[in-house]
Amino acid sequence: DQFKENPEEFIIKAVKLINEEKATAIIQHITYNMLDESYDTDIFTEPTIKGKLDVNAMKAKKHLYDHIIYDSTKERDFASELDVNKNVAVYVKLPDSFYISTPVGHYNPDWAIAFYEGTVKHIYFVAETKGSMSSMQLREIEKSKIHCAREHFKAISSDNVVYDVVDSYKTLLEKVMR
Helix, strand or coil: CHHHHCHHHHHHHHHHHHHHHHHHHHHCCCCCCCCCCCCCHHHHCCCCCCCCECCCEEECCCECCCEEECCCHHHHHHHHHHHHCCCEEEEEECCCCCCEEECCEEECCCEEEEECECCECCCEEEEEECCCCCHHHCCHHHHHHHHHHHHHHHHHCCCCEEEEEECCHHHHHHHHCC
């Protein structure tokens, strides 16, 4: 009946559902392998990031740069907490050019954080900040990308690099202190 009413929309939605199911099947068994390739430091020096102070940018003390561009108030609040915490040595909002390839598209984690050695268990932490920790509120494609990121970091890192999803600095510290 839906096909008769609007064939084009029906086909578009059917294709989307089929592709999502294919991606889910692939993602359940995804593996990543170490390669000799790496990102060059110039991903942090590309002058493509622009912002307006107190709109989507803020001053920062422990960020790689003296200002940070944020995408949401959640990210702004998270960066503010990173900036004043004595355990944080340096942090960076990862640029869009840093991504993990997944079967459902590129995935760009939000943060890389270095803690002072000896104050916490893990030295480096790659974080994705979300407004909610409930997996029910994450879109299916987002959940798939996060699953791939977990597998990616598990494959390439030793015990000193951790990846996880957090909704606050408090949650980050709870995960890092494990």
